[in-house]
Amino acid sequence: MLRQREAESLGLIEDFLRGNDDSFAKIALLVHQDVLNIAYRYVGNIEDSKDVLQEVLLKIYNKLIYFKKESKFSSWIYRITMNASLDFLRKRRRGWCLKDRYLKNRRTTISLRDDIDIRDKEIIMKKTIEELSLGQKNVFILRHYKGLKINEISKTLGCSQSSVKTQLKRAIDKMRKKIGGLL
Amino acid sequence: MKCPSKKYLYLYYYKDIDEKMMLIMEQHLKECLLCSKEYAKITNFLLGFKKEEINIEESELLSIVNRVKSKAIGRLGLKERLKEKVKFFIDGLKWSFVYHPRYAVAVIGIFIIAIGLPIRNKIVFESEMAEMELELVLDLDAFEDDIFLDFYNS
Structure with a gap:
């Protein structure tokens, strides 16, 4: 994971800024997994995640000169990835597949007696995350999927720890209320 | 509990x-x-929120990297990078005044000193001049008295 390889990434950054273009491929290798997985939580599919990855790498290539070493490289990458994912979602309308439309027309709270298969559950859970507010979504994705601690999330997002805890609580409460007894 | x-x-x-x-x-x-x-x-x-990780082949990643390099502005030369750094520093300094009031207080303090010092010097100078004028007048009076006495005595 990127967080565990901060020192290595700083060395590669210095190398890249000195003019060694090959270091960029190594930086890409270091960050691509984290970027892909965060983007996937926002955009919902692998192909779009690759598009976001390309955007993020382009931003890194052009903006690495502005990276301040006071903050962690991983925090910087996470911020760029979240912004790029949100920009992607804004620019492209995500068409619902037929099954998603079918699910939208069903009751919002699904009883355990209904015959729900695994694929439906995944779609419902993805949709539930999508419906969170921006702050709640950011906090939940970083805490649940990336395993960042509360203090790391507060530094990455630039807000207080109590705000992060509140957002996390609201996100999970909202999702529990939405999904009901499904899980 | x-x-x-x-x-x-x-x-x-x-x-x-x-x-x-x-x-x-x-x-x-x-x-x-x-x-x-x-x-x-x-x-x-x-x-229930499974944390499955997605990944791509290294070859696919390298092709993305090559596309990025072809799209990128192009690596900046030393002069351009220096210019960018200076611009970035100045922009950062502007924001410092918003987010770090101590810099604004320092600037205001320097401004007060820069304006206040000449005014204070002017006031001091004028009062010293006034004292010197008074001394000169008193000395002149004393001088005139001496002449008068000399004349009177002679």
């Missing part, structure tokens, strides 16, 4: 609280049936 808020149950699930709170929560969950049931529901719920 009073039941903690749900926020602490969520943080306990993620093991993202300090050691002292961790022990308190562990003890409370052993003693409180309601909270332990709630915690079980929370665990079951959050485990």
